[in-house]
Amino acid sequence: MKWILIPALCVTLRAAEPDWKAVEAHALDVFQRYLRIPSINPPADTRAAAELFRAELAAVGITARLYEAGPKGQINLTARLEGRNRTKKPLVLMNHFDVVPVDRAAWSMDPFAGIVRDGYVWGRGTLDMKGIGVMQLMALVTMKKYGITPDRDILLLATCDEETGGELGAAWMLKNHGADLDTEYLLDEGGFGTRDILQKGKLVFGVSVAEKQNVWLRLRAKGTAAHGSQPIPDNSNMRLLRALEKAMAAPDTGKPHPVIAEMLKTLRGRMDDNKFTNAIQKNTITLTTLRSGVGDPVKVNVIPSAAEATLDCRIQPGVNAQEFVSEMRARINDPQVTIEMLSNPVDAGASDYETPLFRTLRSVIKKHHPEADVTPIMVPYSTDAPKFRRRKIPAYGFTPMILSTQLIATMHSDEERIPLDQFQTGVKMMFDVVRSEF
Numbered sequence: 001m002k003w004i005l006i007p008a009l010c011v012t013l014r015a016a017e018p019d020w021k022a023v024e025a026h027a028l029d030v031f032q033r034y035l036r037i038p039s040i041n042p043p044a045d046t047r048a049a050a051e052l053f054r055a056e057l058a059a060v061g062i063t064a065r066l067y068e069a070g071p072k073g074q075i076n077l078t079a080r081l082e083g084r085n086r087t088k089k090p091l092v093l094m095n096h097f098d099v100v101p102v103d104r105a106a107w108s109m110d111p112f113a114g115i116v117r118d119g120y121v122w123g124r125g126t127l128d129m130k131g132i133g134v135m136q137l138m139a140l141v142t143m144k145k146y147g148i149t150p151d152r153d154i155l156l157l158a159t160c161d162e163e164t165g166g167e168l169g170a171a172w173m174l175k176n177h178g179a180d181l182d183t184e185y186l187l188d189e190g191g192f193g194t195r196d197i198l199q200k201g202k203l204v205f206g207v208s209v210a211e212k213q214n215v216w217l218r219l220r221a222k223g224t225a226a227h228g229s230q231p232i233p234d235n236s237n238m239r240l241l242r243a244l245e246k247a248m249a250a251p252d253t254g255k256p257h258p259v260i261a262e263m264l265k266t267l268r269g270r271m272d273d274n275k276f277t278n279a280i281q282k283n284t285i286t287l288t289t290l291r292s293g294v295g296d297p298v299k300v301n302v303i304p305s306a307a308e309a310t311l312d313c314r315i316q317p318g319v320n321a322q323e324f325v326s327e328m329r330a331r332i333n334d335p336q337v338t339i340e341m342l343s344n345p346v347d348a349g350a351s352d353y354e355t356p357l358f359r360t361l362r363s364v365i366k367k368h369h370p371e372a373d374v375t376p377i378m379v380p381y382s383t384d385a386p387k388f389r390r391r392k393i394p395a396y397g398f399t400p401m402i403l404s405t406q407l408i409a410t411m412h413s414d415e416e417r418i419p420l421d422q423f424q425t426g427v428k429m430m431f432d433v434v435r436s437e438f
């Protein structure tokens with residue numbers, strides 16, 4: 001037996017357990033410097049962010065590759081930590097450098113100062129998604145620094161453009177460097193740990209395996225322009241109102257999507273009733289804009305010849321977008337109302353969650369939060385994950401943090417922040433995933 005023990009001992013000596021106090025301090029320092037880079041999209045100038053990542057990786061001997069996707073500093077980055085098992089395809093850790101704009105007047109501090117206050121890290125991008133980006137970066141850096149080789153290759157992919165659809169980010173990388181992204185699995189943003197969204201008072205970690213499709217529509221009603229003093233039946237505004245009422249009356253989808261059924265099973269049949277859980281269980285239609293009238297300021301005494309509205313529809317995976325629109329057109333049943341599709345919906349389906357990586361995520365979550373229930377979930381918003389999911393690559397939205405409804409509401413909004421202790425735990429959780437064999 002002795003000859004078995006000796007190599008095991010060698011591995012232990014070479015790969016020291018990270019000094020977590022030092023890793024935590026370093027992760028926070030990187031996070032704060034990263035938050036101070038205003039990588040707002042548009043224009044998604046992410047050069048400084050990419051240089052920060054490159055320097056951190058170079059410091060431990062990992063060479064990053066930068067890709068210039070656009071003329072305004074739109075930079076994507078990849079970096080590879082080589083694994084022991086060369087026959088296995090890599091795990092991709094994907095994050096995005098870009099953030100949405102801010103309404104500075106609505107913040108109580110500079111959103112690009114990387115401030116730590118009252119136990120939170122504040123700033124644009126803390127949640128979406130520089131925090132997770134740093135966790136992913138630190139997983140590679142820490143592994144390399146402490147001489148720990150992962151089972152399979154770990155490929156970090158940071159993109160410049162997610163917030164305006166990913167055309168220069170994930171889509172650009174897949175189109176121009178798809179061969180570099182030949183992967184077994186992908187981890188991205190999407191899911192989260194919660195005590196008050198899925199079931200009040202119960203800690204549930206949702207790992208997203210599916211998301212809804214964006215079907216953005218413009219409805220345009222035509223009529224006859226006329227003087228407001230004499231009502232006419234062919235009034236475009238009235239026609240639009242009637243059409244909207246019928247458009248919004250979409251029938252229920254019937255039986256729950258398999259991912260929803262799985263969530264209900266984990267939650268023992270009881271899911272809270274709120275806007276998140278409502279949105280994931282059905283196709284939704286939201287009236288977002290109305291436009292009509294003649295002149296600026298609009299004339300009160302003129303009946304306009306046209307009136308427009310936009311609808312932000314989110315349909316479940318497995319629902320055909322063209323059929324969804326045809327059904328809406330049939331409900332409206334008015335040749336004077338046109339429906340124009342403004343988005344390019346992609347049905348990526350749901351990723352398989354009976355996989356070794358999903359089991360690893362489950363056990364890492366349980367290690368750090370033993371009381372948590374872990375479940376695959378569907379999310380109502382969109383990320384870059386379906387771009388991979390549609391290629392049959394299991395893509396999971398994994399946010400290793402417990403977040404409240406109140407905190408999640410700061411995403412794309414004012415006073416965006418994450419709890420510092422959740423960030424630090426997340427750094428360890430991401431490391432534990434990358435260190436595992438799956």
Ligand SMILES: [Zn+2]
Pocket residue numbers: 096128129162189
């Ligand atoms: Zn995001």
